[in-house]
Amino acid sequence: MEGGRSALEPASSAFFIGAAEVAAMARRLGLTAAELLPTLVPTAQSLARPPISHFPVGAAGLGSTGAIFLGANLEFPGAPLNQSVHAEQFLVSNAAGHGETTITHVAVSAVPCGHCRQFLQELRRASDILVLITSDGPDAAYRPLSRLLPQPFGPRDLLLEDSPLLMEPRDNALVIVRPGEEDSLLSSKALAAAKEAYAPYSGCPSGFAVVDGEGRVYAGSYAESAAYNPSLGPVQAALVAYVARQGVGGEGYESIVGAALVEMEEAAVSQEWTARMLMAVVAPRCRLVVYRCRRSS
Known part of the structure; x- marks a missing residue:
């Protein structure tokens, strides 16, 4: 990590909104940062690349630093389907590339599949991540990931308690x-x-x-x-x-x-x-x- 940022962080990104800009947007719209997320999901969906399924999925996540990260699904014609990138995976990889260490809230356009619920288990305090599904309509509300995956299998089953988890700083030397x-x-x-x-x-x-x-x-x-x-x-x-x-x-x-x-x-x-x-x-x-x-x- 260099100056609190990952060495991989790009100079700018259409999928990243810095903490200062998030705070300004929230004040201007009279919303909290978490309430901003579902308003950004359509933008994330518009950035998806799903030429096989034609089913764009968009996600927006709030990091512990106050920054917001977007994610979208990617599909690759000619390659096996398991090479696809899910929107939630995109979001996590994008956030990690900007030096973020955890995600606290996620808004997504469709119900996260089991694949993504499992992938999110690698984050610290995964069960407490709050998830909102915008396709639920006017009644959409945040719920903890533990309600979507009530009996999780993850790092706590295989790693030592103090092991660094996904998105947390590490140097594999x-x-x-x-x-x-x-x-x-x-x-x-x-x-x-x-x-x-x-x-x-x-x-x-x-x-x-x-x-x-x-x-x-x-x-x-x-x-x-x-x-x-x-x-x-x-x-x-x-x-x-x-x-x-x-x-x-x-x-x-x-x-x-x-x-x-x-x-x-x-x-x-x-x-x-x-x-x-x-x-x-x-x-x-x-x-x-x-x-x-x-x-x-």
Whole structure:
């Protein structure tokens, strides 16, 4: 973390509203920050990219810092459906990329699926996260996540009580195996993402970075789930960062021309072949380089 912000944080994002702006908006509209969230869900929905289901989902979350983060679902034609990104996953990855450490409130356009309820369990005090479903209409109200998932399985079942959870600061203390390979911008950003990755169950942190034709780099960190399947891969996390910077009317993924994956040597959980498959589908021009890393101590 640098100055309280993640090293991965983009300079600006259509999916991010800073705490000062949130407070000003709330005063102007006579609302609390939590009451602002459902008013932003339609904007998040408009940013979704669901070319398979044609079912846009939007989410807005309030962080403990007072900032608001948006999320939207992403689907990738030609790839297996399990490569899709859910709006709640987008929101969490987006918030983590801005250095946020927890989410207190979430407003979402549709009832969160079991996949997303499980993914949110990786956050500190997950059961207390307040969720509002805007499709409930005028009667929509916040309810704790514990009501949506009353018998949760998560970090408390597998990790020590004081273990850092998803979105919380960590340094996986990684170095790229072959000296000098970390000197490129792409590999250094992917390494930074791997250092921040949340992989407490497999012990296989990884990071991914992509670069577009203008030289802009977008990076993302692997985020595991205790239930394994809802885990968010580093490729998807990097594409979240890419889409978040694009905003309304953003370019397609075909503008991505290069990518780097950093993962552990002989990793029990490898992202390489998933990365090659997904990038071949969404950005055929992209040249992907894989770098191996190890613990520095």
